[in-house]
Amino acid sequence: MQKPPVNSLNLDLLVALRDTLVKLEKEKCKGMILTSESPSVFSAGLDIMEMYRPDHNRARKFWTTLQDTWIKLYSSPYPTVAAINGHSPAGGCLLALSCEYRVMVGPKFTIGLNETQLGIVAPFWFQDCMRNAIGERQAELALTLGKMFSVDEALKVGLIDEIAKDKADAISKAEDFLDEQSGLPALARSTVKVAFREATLNRLLKNREADTKMFLDFISMPKVQQALEMYMQTLKKK
Numbered sequence: 001m002q003k004p005p006v007n008s009l010n011l012d013l014l015v016a017l018r019d020t021l022v023k024l025e026k027e028k029c030k031g032m033i034l035t036s037e038s039p040s041v042f043s044a045g046l047d048i049m050e051m052y053r054p055d056h057n058r059a060r061k062f063w064t065t066l067q068d069t070w071i072k073l074y075s076s077p078y079p080t081v082a083a084i085n086g087h088s089p090a091g092g093c094l095l096a097l098s099c100e101y102r103v104m105v106g107p108k109f110t111i112g113l114n115e116t117q118l119g120i121v122a123p124f125w126f127q128d129c130m131r132n133a134i135g136e137r138q139a140e141l142a143l144t145l146g147k148m149f150s151v152d153e154a155l156k157v158g159l160i161d162e163i164a165k166d167k168a169d170a171i172s173k174a175e176d177f178l179d180e181q182s183g184l185p186a187l188a189r190s191t192v193k194v195a196f197r198e199a200t201l202n203r204l205l206k207n208r209e210a211d212t213k214m215f216l217d218f219i220s221m222p223k224v225q226q227a228l229e230m231y232m233q234t235l236k237k238k
């Protein structure tokens with residue numbers, strides 16, 4: 001990802017990510033590493049400006065493109081690794097959680113689904129991804145708190161799989177994971193992957209329209225708009 005300054009996921013970046021994932025699948029990609037050009041941010045999550053005083057049609061397109069991107073990434077037949085070389089809050093954490101393996105550069109960055117802290121709600125499929133990675137108990141604690149994990153905490157709870165000392169080390173560890181996968185019969189591998197992920201995927205696939213409506217209704221609430229405005233101001237002042 002290369003959208004300065006913080007790889008915030010706006011409609012354009014989501015379209016680019018989705019189209020890349022579609023292309024990789026078509027071209028029978030053998031494996032993908034998702035990482036960031038920024039030296040300190042993997043992705044700042046959803047672009048707040050897409051939710052603040054939105055145009056209804058654009059907001060709908062934004063949300064359905066996010067859903068498409070997640071579905072493609074989460075169900076990709078080829079192996080996927082997130083080399084998390086910077087902070088990874090909210091939607092950034094979702095991208096990492098949707099890969100099969102996570103290597104994160106330590107020690108100073110943070111990762112987590114922090115939505116609750118912002119007065120917004122992590123959608124059920126964000127929550128499912130966290131639950132699948134760290135288990136029911138830890139996921140409930142993390143999501144109600146909107147906890148951002150340090151790299152050490154993330155490793156301890158199973159949110160990431162390995163710590164790297166810098167980006168090059170993270171890429172090298174990600175390549176080791178892909179090398180291990182490349183020796184396996186591809187169809188057997190991807191069938192097992194999709195079987196593990198099917199229930200989570202189907203939950204969104206069967207409720208896409210309801211999920212979109214919930215998003216649009218949610219961001220239309222004056223209280224949510226106020227929270228987003230205050231949050232944007234805090235970020236800008238910083």
Ligand SMILES: CCCCCCCCCCCC/C=C/CC(=O)SCCNC(=O)CCNC(=O)[C@H](O)C(C)(C)COP(=O)(O)OP(=O)(O)OC[C@H]1O[C@@H](n2cnc3c(N)ncnc32)[C@H](O)[C@@H]1OP(=O)(O)O
Nearest residue numbers: 008044045046047048049087089090091121215218235236
């Ligand atoms: C009632 C029940 C109903 C249930 C309904 C369920 C449905 C709910 C639907 C709602 C779903 C909402 C889901 C949201 C998921 C998200 O992803 S929300 C986004 C959350 N993201 C964050 O909180 C991250 C915010 N950013 C940061 O913490 C920091 O920027 C950073 C740690 C990533 C990087 O720090 P640093 O390197 O110091 O950069 P900054 O100076 O902070 O930022 C530079 C620049 O970028 C702007 N910016 C940062 N993040 C965002 C963002 N997410 N979107 C847009 N813009 C962002 C920041 O304002 C700075 O701008 P300026 O340079 O000052 O102009």
